[in-house]
Amino acid sequence: MGSLRVVTILLLLGSPAFAQSPTYGVGRTPTAEEIRRMDISISPTGEELPPGRGTAKEGALVFEQKACIACHGATGLGGMAPELQSKKGQDVPIWQRERILPLRSPFATTVWDYINRGMPAGNEGTLTANEVYSLTAYLLFLNKVIPEDEVLDKQSLPKVKMPIGDNYAKEHDWKPNTPRLEGYPY
Amino acid sequence: MDSKRTSRRELLKGGAALAGGVTLGELASSQAQAHDHPMTPGSQNASPMILGSKELVEYGQRSKYVTSVRIQHPPGGRPSPDLFGKVFHVASPLQDSVGVITPSSLHYVATTRGSYMPDIDPKLHTLTIHGLVDQPLTLTMDDLKRFPSVTRLHFIECAGNRHTPRQKTVQETHGMTSCAEWTGVLLSTLLKECGLKGSATWFVAEGAEEVKGASSMPIAKAMDDCIIAYGMNGEALRPQQGFPVRIIPPGFEGIFHTKYLRRIKVVDRYYMNYNDFGHLRPDPKELALSEQIGPKSVITYPSGGQQLPGRGFYEISGLAWSGGGAIRTVEVSTDGGKKWNLAELKGTPQRMAHVRFGYNWNWDGNETEILSRATDEIGQVQALREQIAQWWNVPVERNYRVPGLDNSVMPWKIAKDGSVTNGLA
Numbered sequence: 001m002g003s004l005r006v007v008t009i010l011l012l013l014g015s016p017a018f019a020q021s022p023t024y025g026v027g028r029t030p031t032a033e034e035i036r037r038m039d040i041s042i043s044p045t046g047e048e049l050p051p052g053r054g055t056a057k058e059g060a061l062v063f064e065q066k067a068c069i070a071c072h073g074a075t076g077l078g079g080m081a082p083e084l085q086s087k088k089g090q091d092v093p094i095w096q097r098e099r100i101l102p103l104r105s106p107f108a109t110t111v112w113d114y115i116n117r118g119m120p121a122g123n124e125g126t127l128t129a130n131e132v133y134s135l136t137a138y139l140l141f142l143n144k145v146i147p148e149d150e151v152l153d154k155q156s157l158p159k160v161k162m163p164i165g166d167n168y169a170k171e172h173d174w175k176p177n178t179p180r181l182e183g184y185p186y
Numbered sequence: 187m188d189s190k191r192t193s194r195r196e197l198l199k200g201g202a203a204l205a206g207g208v209t210l211g212e213l214a215s216s217q218a219q220a221h222d223h224p225m226t227p228g229s230q231n232a233s234p235m236i237l238g239s240k241e242l243v244e245y246g247q248r249s250k251y252v253t254s255v256r257i258q259h260p261p262g263g264r265p266s267p268d269l270f271g272k273v274f275h276v277a278s279p280l281q282d283s284v285g286v287i288t289p290s291s292l293h294y295v296a297t298t299r300g301s302y303m304p305d306i307d308p309k310l311h312t313l314t315i316h317g318l319v320d321q322p323l324t325l326t327m328d329d330l331k332r333f334p335s336v337t338r339l340h341f342i343e344c345a346g347n348r349h350t351p352r353q354k355t356v357q358e359t360h361g362m363t364s365c366a367e368w369t370g371v372l373l374s375t376l377l378k379e380c381g382l383k384g385s386a387t388w389f390v391a392e393g394a395e396e397v398k399g400a401s402s403m404p405i406a407k408a409m410d411d412c413i414i415a416y417g418m419n420g421e422a423l424r425p426q427q428g429f430p431v432r433i434i435p436p437g438f439e440g441i442f443h444t445k446y447l448r449r450i451k452v453v454d455r456y457y458m459n460y461n462d463f464g465h466l467r468p469d470p471k472e473l474a475l476s477e478q479i480g481p482k483s484v485i486t487y488p489s490g491g492q493q494l495p496g497r498g499f500y501e502i503s504g505l506a507w508s509g510g511g512a513i514r515t516v517e518v519s520t521d522g523g524k525k526w527n528l529a530e531l532k533g534t535p536q537r538m539a540h541v542r543f544g545y546n547w548n549w550d551g552n553e554t555e556i557l558s559r560a561t562d563e564i565g566q567v568q569a570l571r572e573q574i575a576q577w578w579n580v581p582v583e584r585n586y587r588v589p590g591l592d593n594s595v596m597p598w599k600i601a602k603d604g605s606v607t608n609g610l611a
Binding site: 023029038 | 568593
């Protein structure tokens with residue numbers, strides 16, 4: 001009896017799951033595999049990225065095969081859906097160029113994440129990891145962010161240097177019951 | 187009238203009508219006839235009667251004389267739904283609103299990408315909380331309803347709710363805000379149940395619709411007042427509002443109110459989701475203005491497109507709200523902004539909710555301009571466009587674009603003939 005109690009205490013101490021015990025005990029704990037399948041949020045450092053790879057050349061093919069061209073135009077221009085290729089020169093400051101995700105985004109991971117979760121319209125979530133890497137490479141290439149032969153994968157994608165660099169506002173520290181901008185009366 | 191009522195009741199009580207072969211239809215028409223001769227002037231509109239139906243009994247509907255409807259936003263924009271069934275922005279008819287609650291049928295609707303509305307079976311829907319928590323949690327809708335609940339009034343406003351000189355009615359200028367009573371579980375309750383890790387600074391809320399819309403929000407907001415809402419105005423959420431569950435981060439721009447909520451990931455950095463990319467700005471000041479909504483108000487009566495029948499008494503009526511807390515005061519000017527008068531607030535203003543205000547006014551029949559401005563409980567004041575432009579040190583032009591969500595004062599012009607038009611025009 002006494003030894004059993006000691007074992008229980010040791011188990012409680014040893015398990016991080018009991019660090020803070022639930023108050024209500026409602027719901028269930030999802031398995032690691034369930035979470036992995038559901039977790040499509042890709043951080044700027046890319047730790048959630050799946051294995052796979054792709055280049056702009058491969059992406060150009062996928063862009064055609066998956067009928068991206070039907071909405072976005074042959075090279076990301078001239079379709080009904082948002083344009084995906086910048087028409088302004090690289091000498092134009094980034095904030096004066098178009099608001100195109102694979103051009104203005106501070107992170108290439110956001111491009112990967114959005115294609116993966118939201119494209120192609122009507123068949124969202126059906127692209128393979130290789131297809132998403134390829135399409136991301138193609139769109140970055142169209143906007144002259146990476147060369148045509150650059151291989152994008154879990155390691156290289158988060159390291160892509162986007163044209164905006166650090167030239168954008170960082171999120172402020174939100175606090176309750178506080179004006180939205182310090183010193184702004186309105 | 188008394189005798190008529192008595193006789194009909196006796197007829198029914200005795201079962202004489204049915205026994206005598208009188209059908210229910212005949213009974214109904216005799217009732218209708220009785221109302222053809224109203225005994226009091228006030229009952230004139232009761233004739234003819236509305237006959238009951240299965241639909242009316244089960245889930246009522248408004249009078250056919252009440253025809254106020256939502257319209258697409260902006261006017262002349264893409265129809266909603268379009269040929270492919272995609273739903274775009276639709277604005278609420280504020281010009282006809284009374285009180286503070288927007289009926290669910292008239293609540294404004296916006297989507298992140300003109301999305302199809304998912305048809306979600308609540309029995310199959312789950313919400314998973316994971317990331318920087320001690321123990322991740324998956325909840326069914328039944329599970330969620332077992333937690334202690336809150337019921338609060340909150341407005342939601344779309345960042346696209348901008349008034350411009352070209353718009354005509356208050357539905358066009360301000361219809362992308364609405365206020366409802368939301369019921370659900372505080373996100374803080376659920377995060378405490380999971381056990382929040384010390385490194386948690388942000389969370390990502392993700393929807394189950396086709397594009398899986400997701401936004402990053404500060405964990406401080408999650409622990410302060412976010413509601414995981416399954417109820418709206420006393421019933422389940424409508425599909426257009428995220429059935430079966432959405433997040434309400436009170437006072438934040440509409441896009442943060444993720445619908446069809448399926449996942450909350452607790453993280454240690456801003457995730458720069460596609461929705462977050464939409465908030466990307468060069469200037470940190472402007473970025474700060476595109477999260478929490480500033481103090482704002484608008485006069486809904488009299489407003490653009492309405493017609494005053496003549497000089498005399500009117501209660502000027504409108505709505506005020508702020509993402510910073512409850513509204514403290516609303517002032518109304520009836521002389522183009524020279525003199526500001528304290529308006530009456532109808533009921534106790536709630537935090538991050540519409541409050542109705544009223545101001546008693548005798549119109550002398552002369553041309554004038556009426557305006558309102560709100561001050562919230564943390565001292566933020568709604569400003570004129572001129573004041574905002576001055577703060578930013580830019581010239582005020584006719585099409586001046588207020589940084590962040592446009593919370594500038596809205597003027598309505600009243601002509602000698604009683605017609606009301608957009609004062610920015």
